[in-house]
Amino acid sequence: GQILGEMRQSIFNNEFVLHYQPQLDLSTEKLIGFEALVRWKHPKRGMIPPLDFIPIAEESGLILPLGSWVLEQACLEAAKWPANTYVAVNVSAIQIERSDFLSEVKAVLQRTQLPPERLEIEITESVLMTDQTPAFSFLMGLKEIGVKIALDDFGTGFSSLSYLQNLPLDKIKIDQSFINLSDTDDKACAIIRTITQLAEALQLNTIAEGIERNGQYKLLSELGVNSGQGYWYARPMPAEEITAFIEGKK
């Protein structure tokens, strides 16, 4: 409908912006990277959150040009940050099902001069991946060139465990819903502990998303979760604020 027509225009009108949410190492409390999160700066409706337009972009195929813009913009910004930081970029299933997405990633890294190991691609379980699918070859290709791969929203989808077995992952992002309850609900805590142990056994890193309170941070740190992000540490911020943020953390 209307929003779709507007979105077509908005890609050309530069109405999208990326905000970046800091991620920290839970044991050292040092900044390690940022997750890029897209927003639509609508001329009349103000800032529109991704949940209100990503699904429409996915259904209409507009996620392809939008996703290409997000990837290029995130790498361009990250190339200016300190060499010990990375940028994590969310990609939709539709993007990685395209057979030429790997060459696109390579071209973007080439153009922006961002070292591959400073790029992390976040995928969700929404795409069915077997070793026969283009998405699987894409992940193997990323791995070969040194780009990192994180499995987003872990614990809420389906077939999670077979993904851990078959995909060339580097990191598991433990879903916010568990983190949210971690300091009040024994079951959530047990689930996080078990995911952490499983990740350790599989030599995967873990990150907790949506840490909002100091008590949660302490608990997650004790449980051995490697890293985290959330309002407790920092909210997503525009690119212009990143330099000051990094300076403040020194």
Ligand code: G
């Ligand atoms: O930014 P928020 O803070 O509201 O993000 C909501 C959801 O939108 C996140 O779970 C994230 O997976 C998704 N999202 C944010 N930015 C992007 C993006 O650039 N591409 C895709 N595919 N999803 C995104």
Ligand code: G
């Ligand atoms: O792609 P992913 O689902 O991981 O995106 C992270 C989402 O979580 C974004 O929508 C981001 O704005 C949101 N977020 C980040 N930190 C917090 C937090 O501490 N609390 C809540 N409720 N949401 C958060």
Ligand code: MN
């Ligand atoms: Mn994400």
Ligand code: NA
């Ligand atoms: Na998530």
